[in-house]
Amino acid sequence: MGRERNIILTKKQTYMSEITKCPKCGGEYVYFDGSLYVCPDCAYEFDGENGAAATSDNTPRDSNGAELLDGDSVTVIKDLKVKGSSMVIKRGTKVKSIRLTENPEEVDCKIDGSSIVLKTCFLKK
Numbered sequence: 001m002g003r004e005r006n007i008i009l010t011k012k013q014t015y016m017s018e019i020t021k022c023p024k025c026g027g028e029y030v031y032f033d034g035s036l037y038v039c040p041d042c043a044y045e046f047d048g049e050n051g052a053a054a055t056s057d058n059t060p061r062d063s064n065g066a067e068l069l070d071g072d073s074v075t076v077i078k079d080l081k082v083k084g085s086s087m088v089i090k091r092g093t094k095v096k097s098i099r100l101t102e103n104p105e106e107v108d109c110k111i112d113g114s115s116i117v118l119k120t121c122f123l124k125k
């Protein structure tokens with residue numbers, strides 16, 4: 001799955017001359033209604049250029065710029081206080097099986113049985 005997404009991203013430079021795909025569901029039946037692209041599959045409307053830019057910005061990356069994928073194991077590079085609790089995640093903590101969220105700057109994970117959202121900028125693969 002992740003690989004397919006990668007291929008779409010590397011095609012970005014020729015994006016405008018190729019079939020525009022829906023950034024939300026990947027549908028190929030997107031049409032241009034004069035001001036916006038519209039996806040008939042999920043009714044998502046988007047601006048072609050912004051849509052392309054958003055696609056590249058939506059790749060979650062660790063502190064080194066490496067792409068993060070569902071299920072990756074990462075290491076925390078900084079002591080992090082967990083909001084709303086006294087818990088501190090120590091630098092060097094290994095986190096297994098991260099889950100991507102809708103926000104490319106955040107991933108879900110479990111540490112000591114607690115569900116925690118981590119900023120990708122404090123992680124490294």
Ligand SMILES: [Zn+2]
Pocket residue numbers: 022023024025026027039040041042043044
């Ligand atoms: Zn769609």
